[in-house]
Amino acid sequence: MAEQQNKKRIFSGIQPSGDIHLGNWLGAIKNWVALQDAYICVYCVVDYHAITIPSQAAELHTRIHNACLDLLACGIDPEKSKLVVQSHVPQHTELAWILACFTSLGDLERMTQFKDKAAQHAQYVSAGLFTYPILQAADIAIYRADAIPVGEDQLQHLELAREIVRRFNNRVGRDILPEAKDIVTKGARVMGLDGASKMSKSKNNYIGITEEKDAIWAKLAPAKTDERRKRKSDPGNPEDCTLWSYHTLFTESEADRDWVRAGCVSAGIGCVECKRCLLENIDRALSPIRERRREYAADPARVEAIIREAAAWCRDEAEITMRDVRAALGVRA
């Protein structure tokens, strides 16, 4: 228990906006799993972030449940970590309002994720999409988290979160909210199957972590490879092939990797053979995830209990922070 008290805190979040894919897994969630022993971890399905773009109630409800199942399947261990749904802890949004009063418009306007998403949803850009990073800052501060594991694309939001907390602390004249460090998964930016942009839920260029072997093959088989390989007899360059980047992530055997690389540059093997080898290796990596997901999916009451227990713990922790924050502001003493 004493050891538990001394442990530092980790927080991270993921939107329930569709299937969790290889990019999320390698860029973030694998790291979440690895950190569970050394830290007190809160991992959050951020459903209030998901409504910053149009959503349907029934679909969102299913996606929240699926995101929880996917995270458990990936190895988030409810014995070690808290798996929580953001809307179950109302203090997140309470703190977000307060922090909004300590955030400048100029800072929000610089956010590249906002610019990208606003362009994607140009017909209606909600104020919620604009203030999204403030809710993210509140997610982190409410648990007084020390460190935040994320992919590189979230660094700008985390820098702003620290800025907001600094401004809050300065204005109230006390260090009430800590500044959280980032733990970035370096070099794990996974490209999409289209080879044109990073793997992303919104671009439909992804392999989901719970997809079955035949579904993975249906995506790998037509995937673009090095354009120089028009025929099997044309040699290619693995550095110009998205599928090779997947081999570097999934093909553990050095002999297999050498075989693929040498076969590509010498036209000794065709892209289909390269893809078949990759299929086996991706499938081997995902098979325990699918297995665990089936177990949890078969026991909804257990999943429900895990989420409920985490939410109760999180509300208590969040309330400790909010008491200090409210007192520092002079409200609701």
Ligand code: AMP
């Ligand atoms: P999102 O899918 O945008 O909710 O992202 C959830 C987490 O996965 C964040 O920490 C991202 O940085 C990470 N992530 C998303 N897509 C990728 C990708 N293609 N490669 C690496 N990390 C990613």
Ligand code: TRP
């Ligand atoms: N914005 C993050 C993403 O798109 C998700 C997120 C919400 C988050 N709140 C967070 C990540 C707090 C880390 C910490 O991936």
